[in-house]
Amino acid sequence: MAKRCSSSRAGTTPTLIDVARVAGVSPITVSRTLGRPEAVAPATRRRVLEAVRATAYVPNLAAGSLASSRSRLVAIFLPTIANSIFADTVQALTERLAVAGYQTLLGLTGYSAEQEERLLEAVLGRRPDGIVLTGTEHSQVSRERLARVGIPLVEAWDLCAKPLDMLVGFSHEAVGAAVAQYLLGKGYRRVSLVSLDDPRGLRRCNSLIATLAGHGVAPLATALLPAPATLAVGREGLARLLDAGAAGEVVVCSSDTLAQGVLAEAASRGVRVPDDLAVMGFGDLSCAAHCHPPLSTVRIDGPRIGNAVAEALLARIAEPALARTPLRLDVGFEVVERGSA
Amino acid sequence: MAKRCSSSRAGTTPTLIDVARVAGVSPITVSRTLGRPEAVAPATRRRVLEAVRATAYVPNLAAGSLASSRSRLVAIFLPTIANSIFADTVQALTERLAVAGYQTLLGLTGYSAEQEERLLEAVLGRRPDGIVLTGTEHSQVSRERLARVGIPLVEAWDLCAKPLDMLVGFSHEAVGAAVAQYLLGKGYRRVSLVSLDDPRGLRRCNSLIATLAGHGVAPLATALLPAPATLAVGREGLARLLDAGAAGEVVVCSSDTLAQGVLAEAASRGVRVPDDLAVMGFGDLSCAAHCHPPLSTVRIDGPRIGNAVAEALLARIAEPALARTPLRLDVGFEVVERGSA
């Protein structure tokens, strides 16, 4: 145990007590000055703040957490940050949380529920005030743990019938169906797919296939590739389809990054887009819009998801009673036509 | 203050005391079983672990931090996670740290030293066991704070003469110079630049220009654009150069993402790469290698940086005496020729 040392000796990080001594007040007054300044007389406040500066005091949040049972920590679990469609969401989310005084614990799960389970156990030790998960697929152990601890929780980037708590996302089935309708409406009948083998990508894929099937159309082929999404993977995907003579009229990609790879492969083979082959992406606008040729895509508003998640979490943290009116927000998506599909 | 409730009542998260009671041992034995199992008799250990399972006990790390002055937290500051050249580094770093039992506090600074300063103040409240900063430019306040607290620190992705503590990166001046030499060696004399206005990008840029100048070559033009790097920004950069008739024979980009944008803009204008215009990137291999045409680039080994940072931090945390032999690791870079420049 660190030796007690409130005597302002050099080499020790100062505590509330040191500041109180310098300011000539009691420790609790320092605490209040920092936490609820309006509850302290202006004159006192000045003296305390001066002492804080003089001692270079930085509150120990571990002690604060322990005493108050509030950690001011939010855990965010993501599959990956590489080439990430989640980047905008995380950016918006962390920014909003930072403004509200919350810090962000990052967990990278690599699309693996077991990994998520391990990370969750570790993270729960911090008693985060909120948790954000990507998607709705979690191990049974994780689900039980989360239910038991009752920490405000948002599952993001997906929709499902029985969320663990709050939910902010969109239906991947609806995306698949919308893409199918879109393609059918354009008169395409010879369709192929390039998809990552991640859970949500697969669901978009399957929904697309099912919807096409409802119209008597079967995809020519599907190239399924391991996450994460990279240009190389997209190229490989189209290469497989072309080599099998199964690319058809339009290739649907499970992410814009894959689509970029597909464009590169097409260009390198002299396949013209969209004349010889149309391409569709999925993701954020800025990527698809600025490819050449610009990609048609399904546009997801990442920052909006991030902000919605932050607001939901902050509201529930401030007012736990809101648990009785569970949030289930469908942020939707938008099929954006851009001449390449 | 939360009411004391060690009587294993439902609705309360169990504590060490609850587990101890169930296992019929003292609290400290539970603590030891979890922290240093080898220091506990096998039979005792079994009983304790069984009690841990039975109670679904999860140690409160805030309490642990407070008692032991070790938070098992590492703070990582990044400019951004969007389109990020840092993704591989962060991935490798967090994975290695997670294995060692450390969790990751994420801070997004947006290339701003003031933002970094604010985040640093907040993060220091957690008393992290280690801090990773991107780059070597920090506010004076931040430098002083960091020096005072003495937390093991790594500045990554850059090199400088007087690091705050440990340093893992490469010289951006060397990159600029190497690119200049490379271009001169290929016989290029009419060079233009597309760069982000971030500190390290600018230094690569300036070094490139200075080195060219040493050979009597002045760049035709430089398109300087605001961070973060996106396809759109790269397109805009080349558009400006072409509109000014100043693209020359080769365009050097401060990141692969920008380079991709440049390729897109070139393609959309019918400018052939590399015949009409050569393009160079900067970043990780997988992006540049799989563009079409494949880009020549300066390759940085992101995962290697991440691993080196993790090892440095863990070594110093385990053995603070190592502070006397400060680490300064130049991971270098590699100019990769791929026919497009």
Next chain:
DNA sequence: CTGTTAGCGCATTCAG
């Protein structure tokens, strides 16, 4: 190998 004692630094009561 196990237990006892004594805080870590702070915030939550409740008084004044």
Next chain:
DNA sequence: CTGAATGCGCTAACAG
């Protein structure tokens, strides 16, 4: 508006 007392849940040091 300010202060005193108390304990959050855990671990470091010793002792046995």
